[in-house]
Amino acid sequence: xxxxxxxxxxxxxxxxxxxxxxxxxxxxxxxxxxxxxxxxxxxxxxxxxxxxxxxxxxxxxxxxxxxxxxxxxxxxxxxxxxxxxxxxxxxxxxxxxxxxxxxxxxxxxxxxxxxxxxxxxxxxxxxxxxxxxxxxxxxxxxxxxxxxxxxxxxxxxxxxxxxxxxxxxxxxxxxxxxxxxxxxxxxxxxxxxxxxxxxxxxxxxxxxxxxxxxxxxxxxxxxxxxxxxxxxxxxxxxxxxxxxxxxxxxxxxxxxxxxxxxxxxxxxxxxxxxxxxxxxxxxxxxxxxxxxxxxxxxxxxxxxxxxxxxxxxxxxxxxxxxxxxxxxxxxxxxxxxxxxxxxxxxxxxxxxxxxxxxxxxxxxxxxxxxxxxxxxxxxxxxxxxxxxxxxxxxxxxxxxxxxxxxxxxxxxxxxxxxxxxxxxxxxxxxxxxxxxxxxxxxxxxxxxxxxxxxxxxxxxxxxxxxxxxxxxxxxxxxxxxxxxxxxxxxxxxxxxxxxxxxx
Numbered sequence: 133x134x135x136x137x138x139x140x141x142x143x144x145x146x147x148x149x150x151x152x153x154x155x156x157x158x159x160x161x162x163x164x165x166x167x168x169x170x171x172x173x174x175x176x177x178x179x180x181x182x183x184x185x186x187x188x189x190x191x192x193x194x195x196x197x198x199x200x201x202x203x204x205x206x207x208x209x210x211x212x213x214x215x216x217x218x219x220x221x222x223x224x225x226x227x228x229x230x231x232x233x234x235x236x237x238x239x240x241x242x243x244x245x246x247x248x249x250x251x252x253x254x255x256x257x258x259x260x261x262x263x264x265x266x267x268x269x270x271x272x273x274x275x276x277x278x279x280x281x282x283x284x285x286x287x288x289x290x291x292x293x294x295x296x297x298x299x300x301x302x303x304x305x306x307x308x309x310x311x312x313x314x315x316x317x318x319x320x321x322x323x324x325x326x327x328x329x330x331x332x333x334x335x336x337x338x339x340x341x342x343x344x345x346x347x348x349x350x351x352x353x354x355x356x357x358x359x360x361x362x363x364x365x366x367x368x369x370x371x372x373x374x375x376x377x378x379x380x381x382x383x384x385x386x387x388x389x390x391x392x393x394x395x396x397x398x399x400x401x402x403x404x405x406x407x408x409x410x411x412x413x414x415x416x417x418x419x420x421x422x423x424x425x426x427x428x429x430x431x432x433x434x435x436x437x438x439x440x441x442x443x444x445x446x447x448x449x450x451x452x453x454x455x456x457x458x459x460x461x462x463x464x465x466x467x468x469x470x471x472x473x474x475x476x477x478x479x480x481x482x483x484x485x486x487x488x489x490x491x492x493x494x495x496x497x498x499x500x501x502x503x504x505x506x507x508x509x510x511x512x513x514x515x516x517x518x519x520x521x522x523x524x525x526x527x528x529x530x531x532x533x534x535x536x537x538x539x540x541x542x543x544x545x546x547x548x549x550x551x552x553x554x555x556x557x558x559x560x561x562x563x564x565x566x567x568x569x570x571x572x573x574x575x576x577x578x579x580x581x582x583x584x585x586x587x588x589x590x591x592x593x594x595x596x597x598x599x600x601x602x603x604x605x606x607x608x609x610x611x612x613x614x615x616x617x618x619x620x621x622x623x624x625x626x627x628x629x630x631x632x633x634x635x
Contacts, residue, residue, distance in 0.1 A: 258435050260295055261327040263305040263389065264288040265334040265399075268312025273337035275405040278415050280335040281309055286417075287402065288333050290424035298432050303327065315388040322393050329362055329434065330397035331427065332389050335414060337406040346407040347377035350400045351384050357463075358396030362434050364619040366400055369430030373422045376403065376410075396434075400427070433620040438594045440621040441630070442467040443566065444602035445496050445535060448475055448482035455608040457485060463615055466490050466625040468564075469602065470535040473498035473519030480526045487527040492625040494533035494564070495519045502537060506545040512552050532561060532628050539565050541635045564626060565635045566599035570614075572607045579610030583617055596621065597633045 264284035266272035272280025285306070292302040305321050306313060313321075322330045338345050350367035352359040360383075367381045390397040402423050403410045413419040442460075447453040447469055460467055469486050471493060476483045487493055497505055498519035505515050516534070523531055534556070536542070540563055541549055556563065568589045570582040590596045600607050615623070624630075 257299065257301050258328040259301045259303060259325060260431055261303050261305065261322040261325060261330045262288045262292055263318050263322075263330065263332040265332055267306045267308075268310055270312060273335060273405050275337065275341070275411055278405050278411050279309075280337075280405060283335055283405075283414050283420070284333045285309055286420050287423050287427070290421055291333075291427045294424055294428035295431060298428065300431070300435075315392075318389050319392045322395065322397075327395055329431065330390070330393045330395055331362075331366060331431070332387075332397070332399040333427070334399060334401045336401040336404045338404065340406060342408060343404065343406040346404045346410040347379035348374075348400065348402055349379045350381050350398055351387055351390065352398045353383065353385055353387065353390040356396070359390070359398060360616075361619045362396045362430075363398035363400075364616065365430035365434050366398055366427055367430070368619065369428075369433070370400065370402065370423055370426030373426035373429070374419065437622040438596070438620055440568070440590075440596045440598055440618055440623050441626050442598050442600065442623055443470060443494075443535070443564070443626065444468070444600050444607075445470045446472055446475070446500065447602040448479045448486065449603040450479050450482060452605055452608050453479070453482050453486075453602045456602045456611060457482075457489065457491075459608070459611050459615075460491070461489060463612075463623075465615065465623040466492070467623070468492040468494060468533070468626040470494040470496035470533075471519070471523060472496050472500055473522035475603075476519075476522045476526050483523070483526050487529050490625075492533065492627065493523060493527060493529045493531060494535060494626070495523065495531050496535055497537045498522065500537060502542075502544040505537060506548055509548055509551045509555060512545075512548070513555065516556075533626055534561055534563050535565070536563060539635055562628060562632055563634065564597060564632045566597045567593060567633050568596040568598040570598070570600045570607065570610075572601050572604045577606055579606050579613070582606060582610045583614050586614055587617060590618075595631075595633075597626070 264281070264287070266281040266284060268281075270281065272284070274280065285308075288304055289307075292304060295302045303321070303325050305318050318332075336349065348367065348370055350363045350370075352363035364381060367378075370376070371378050385391055387399055390399050403414045405411045405414065442465065444453075444456060444467060447456075448471060453469075456467075466489075469491055471483060471486075473495075483493075495516060496519070498515045499505075505512055520531060523529055536545070536549075536552075538544060540553065545552065553563070568586060571577065571585045572582050586598060590598075600611075602608075
C-alpha cells in the first residue's frame with residue numbers, strides 16, 4: 133500500500149506497483165533457478181499472452197488484405213448503386229432492396245438570393261435585299277451609251293454603302309454586270325436569306341428613241357400596310373433628294389419580283405433613259421448618290437420612324453367622330469381626343485367608344501365659350517371640373533391630360549394663363565399644345581389644303597403633336613390620305629410619360 137486518503141463519504145487507497153511483482157509469477161527466486169528443468173517455466177502465463185497477441189495481429193492483417201481484395205474485385209455498377217443509394221438517403225439491404233431512411237431537411241443556403249434576370253435577346257439587325265434589275269446578257273433598256281443594268285448596279289451599290297453605314301445588313305442579288313439572274317432566282321435569294329424587305333431598282337424608257345417623258349415611278353404589289361408604306365417612303369425619299377418629277381405611286385400585280393416575295397417589297401424606276409436630259413443625270417455619279425441617299429433614307433425611316441401624335445379637339449360628334457374612329461381602327465392607329473364636356477353628355481356612346489378602343493382621352497373644356505372660361509382662374513377651374521365630371525361619369529376615365537381652348541397662350545387668357553397653369557400643374561394635370569396643324573377650324577378649306585397645311589407645319593420634326601378637329605367634315609374626308617402622307621412617322625397616343633409640347 134502506497135498510502136490512503138479519505139474523502140467525503142469515500143476512501144481512496146494508493147498502491148505502488150513495482151516493475152516486477154513476485155505475485156504475478158508462480159515461482160519464487162528458487163523457481164527462477166529451476167527454470168531450465170521445469171515444463172511450465174517462468175511466467176508461462178506471459179508467454180501465452182504474447183502468442184495470443186501474435187495470432188490477433190496475423191488475423192487483423194489477413195482481414196485487411198481480404199477487404200482490399202474484395203473492393204478491387206467488386207463490379208463497378210454495384211459500387212455505383214451503393215453510392216446512389218447512399219446519396220438518396222436509402223440503405224441497401226442484402227436482398228437488393230432498400231431501407232428507406234428519413235433525411236432532415238436542410239436550410240436552403242440561397243433562399244434569400246434573387247434569381248438573376250434573363251437577359252433580353254439582342255435585337256435582330258434588319259436585312260435589306262437590293263436587287264439591281266437585269267444583268268448579264270439582259271442589258272435592260274438602252275439609249276446611246278447608257279445601259280440600264282449598269283446604272284441599276286451603280287445606284288444599288290451606293291445605296292448599300294449608305295445603309296451599311298446606318299447599321300443595316302445588306303445583300304445585293306448581283307455584284308457585277310456579268311451575272312445573269314432569272315426573276316425566280318432573284319426572289320429565291322431574298323427568301324432564302326429571310327430578308328426583312330426587298331427593293332428592286334430599275335430605269336424606265338418610252339418606245340420612242342427620244343421622249344420628253346420623265347420622272348420617278350414606284351410600284352408595290354399587295355395592298356398591305358408594309359409594302360405600301362415602304363413604296364411611299366422610298367418614293368418620297370428619292371423625290372426629296374433629287375427634286376425629280378413625281379409620276380406614279382401605285383399598286384400592280386404584274387411585276388413578278390414584288391408579287392412573289394413574301395416580305396414587304398417595292399420596285400422603283402428612278403428615271404427615263406429615253407429622255408435626253410434625265411439620261412444625262414442618271415449617268416452622273418453625283419446624281420446617282422442622290423438617288424441612293426433617297427432610297428437609303430426611305431428604308432431607314434421604314435425601320436426607324438419619327439413619331440406623330442394625332443390629336444382631335446372639340447368632339448365628340450355623332451357622325452364625324454364616328455368616321456374618324458372607323459379610319460383609325462382600319463389603320464390600327466391610336467390617337468388622342470380632347471373632349472368637350474357638353475358634347476360628351478350629348479353623345480355618350482361615342483365617348484365610350486373612344487375609351488374602349490384604346491385612345492387617350494383628355495379635357496378641352498365643358499363649354500366652348502372663351503369669355504366665360506377665361507374670366508378668372510376660378511371660372512376656368514369650374515368649367516374644367518364640369519368637363520371632368522362628365523367624362524368620368526360617361527367613360528369612367530380619370531383624365532390627366534388637357535388642352536386649353538385656343539392654346540395655353542391666346543388673346544383671351546393673357547391675364548390669367550400663368551395662374552391657371554400653375555394651379556393645374558399643382559393639381560397634377562398636364563397640358564399639351566401643338567407644333568403641327570391642319571388649320572381645319574378655318575372656314576372654307578378643302579381636304580387637299582388641309583393635307584398641305586399639315587405637311588408644311590411639321591417641318592420634318594422628329595416629334596409632332598398634330599392638331600385637328602373631329603367635328604369638321606373635311607377632316608374626316610382627308611384623314612386617310614393624311615395618314616398616307618406621313619409614312620416616315622409612326623402614330624402614337626399621348627400619355628403622361630410623353631414630354632409635352634407647350635407654347
